[in-house]
Amino acid sequence: MTTExxxxxxxxxxxxxxxxxxxxxxxxxxxxxxxxxxxxxLSTRTLQMGDELRHAIDRLAEELRAEARTARAAExxxxxxxxxxxxxxxxxxxxx
Numbered sequence: 001m002t003t004e005x006x007x008x009x010x011x012x013x014x015x016x017x018x019x020x021x022x023x024x025x026x027x028x029x030x031x032x033x034x035x036x037x038x039x040x041x042l043s044t045r046t047l048q049m050g051d052e053l054r055h056a057i058d059r060l061a062e063e064l065r066a067e068a069r070t071a072r073a074a075e076x077x078x079x080x081x082x083x084x085x086x087x088x089x090x091x092x093x094x095x096x
Contacts, residue, residue, distance in 0.1 A: 001009075
């Protein structure tokens with residue numbers, strides 16, 4: 001093999017390595033872009049889920065407050081009825 005053939009062979013191998021390196025760099029860039037996109041999508045979805053959860057908690061809290069008001073009103077009504085019943089029983093009993 002002559003010196004010229006060896007230099008041609010080295011240039012050929014070097015060109016192949018450079019092309020392989022370029023392809024790997026492009027693949028790495030694509031992977032990086034895909035990873036960034038997935039991170040952004042995950043971040044967006046996480047924020048959406050947080051908002052949805054916050055709204056659900058607020059809605060449940062309001063429902064619980066409404067049920068508590070209803071329960072307090074029912075309890076007061078029951079107390080009033082018991083008081084009226086005790087008063088009526090007291091008035092119906094013969095006085096000694």
